[in-house]
Amino acid sequence: MPFKIVNKQVLDEGVKRIDILAPNIARKIRPGQFVSVCPEENDEHIPLTVTSSDPERGHISLIFPELGQTTRKLGNLPINESVFSILGPLGLPATIQKKGAVVCIANGMGIAQVLPICRAFKDQGNRVIGIIGAKTKKALILEPQMRLACHALLIATNDGSFERRGLATDILEDFLGQNKVDLVYAIGAVDMMRKVCAMTAARGIETLVRLNPVMVDCMGMCGSCRVKVGGEMVLACVEGPEFDGHKVDFNDLEIRMNAYEEPQEWGNRRSKPKPPRSEPKTLAKFLSGIRKS
């Protein structure tokens, strides 16, 4: 099955969106599920959340930042080229119910993941309030799409270049103080999710979070995406990636997320940089060295 790239868009520096022809997946995918992508043969598989899908044309679109070598390779594939393998849909779909007022909060790349969930909540007849944050105005992705998907959209940027200056969690705190909220859905960095959960736990609001741990095969066979939820070890790729935010052990999650960041002194045995030579080596010197010995 060839997975042809039909469209490609650069959203920001290092953030790309690609549309891929995958009719089997586009037919079955539901909001919140992800796919496992491998751009080339014998390469690493990475989990990516599907932002939107078109079952009639058989397209799925993926948004990803170019951070590692695999995403960089994926981003460099041109239109009409094929991706080697895509497996999906994986994970459990998001639990979308009619709740009333739903706040969807995301920052950075989490916005790409929260978009299909916002749409699904809106389709169910909820009042959806989106709160998104980014570093700068330029790094804020999918803002027009989010405006369409939510009833109200609140934006925060770290440097104040757009709308409110600050963090997305600051807006949430103000918002929770003034309005009645039935459900909070948070996607983003571990710190942000921890803050959100602390806030909602104090007010007794139901909170769902989506975790993004490291995955290898995405089918529950490796155990690298193990997280502690409610005192039990579960696999995020099989039981999640959506969990009850009040049960997740965030300290444990943080250790797991950092577990693949290589310490400086390890590495896959990188060769040591050679000490700079004090004087240039010339043929005459080389020969004289031989003569001496």
Add this chain to the structure above:
Amino acid sequence: MKACPLGIDIPRFIRFLREGDVINAYAKISEQNSLSSICGRICSAPCEKACILKEEGAPPIGIRALERYATDFGCSKIAKRRPEPLGRKKVAVVGSGPAGLAAATELAQRGYPVTVFESFDKPGGILRYGIPEFRIPRQVLDAEINRIKALGVKMEMNFLVGHTATLEELRRQDFAAIVLATGAGVPKFRDLPGANLGGVYYGEEFLMRVNRARKTLFSRKLDKLPLGMRVAVIGSGNTALDCARCAVRLGREVTLIFRRTEEDMRVRQDESIYAKEEGVHFEPLVSPVEILADANHFVGGIKCRRMDFADADGSGQWKIMPVPGSEFVIDADTVVIATGHKPNSLVNREIADLAVNEDGTIKVEDRTGRTSIPGVFAAGNVRTNAGPVVEAIASGKQVAQEVDDYLK
């Protein structure tokens, strides 16, 4: 000959080999075993344990090595394509591990059009992703799979049954029988303190990352696998030894920790001898107590306890018991835990009516392999929870027979 789970006519094929007739020897083996080049390499060889030479005090005949020779030299390199059979009922096999491939081959030889569904990007299952390349060279595996494909077996990659399409949808595509051979590859989580630290891997994850690593002419690159210089592997099975030998090949100092004696290890003796020769340091009768953390939440060492045989309650039964006060620390910065696995649950949980045992294996009618849904069969380790490759192949063959009976 009775010891072989596949029922290969061992004396016959050895006689052919003695006459120098390699082609007929291979023909004899392949009557019963469709994956003989793989069995010749990694079989646990129950036949050698039952060899009658042992009673006479001599070492047994190296049947496994003979099988490997007969297959490597006896089979033709170019596979002949068989025309696709028409008009018979279609069979789907879920999973392309040893059991799935054996069932698919057997059914194709009986004239059924078979489709194998595999969720990874290449067929082979544990043979490709679980067993390292130095035990099964990928060329051998590819040749074996090409031979199976030439029988008319279709292979559908990137297809996770239950997610990409449900079992019901497969039924609607006219598959009269479905064989579930999804295997057992989920690590059993141990409640060892510190098992969540950075630098702690489960054996399956470690092997999968190493086996999927990209190999080029000049560099062997591992993607995102922080691996310290001193690796400790916990476990004494085949997975543990494979992990240890892989790590040695990556240039690490490896210590193998297990709580049995060396004689009790669940591997063939020659495998453990190879491992020792390669430089794996064995620590028998040691049980890990806790994985110690360093400042960055990575592994700093393992606290261990010595074990020894003791007669605890005076009943005369000598059990392995911890020696009190014998705790010591092994210096390590990466730990690989390879102590057992359980069946894959991802396919089973998507099928609502399927009855599952408490330990995660699929409930089957005894010996037949029929599950609680008519027309759905189970084969391999998803039925038995654990077992050597030969038994998985034997179970795949036996289920093929059942499917044949069911469809007639």
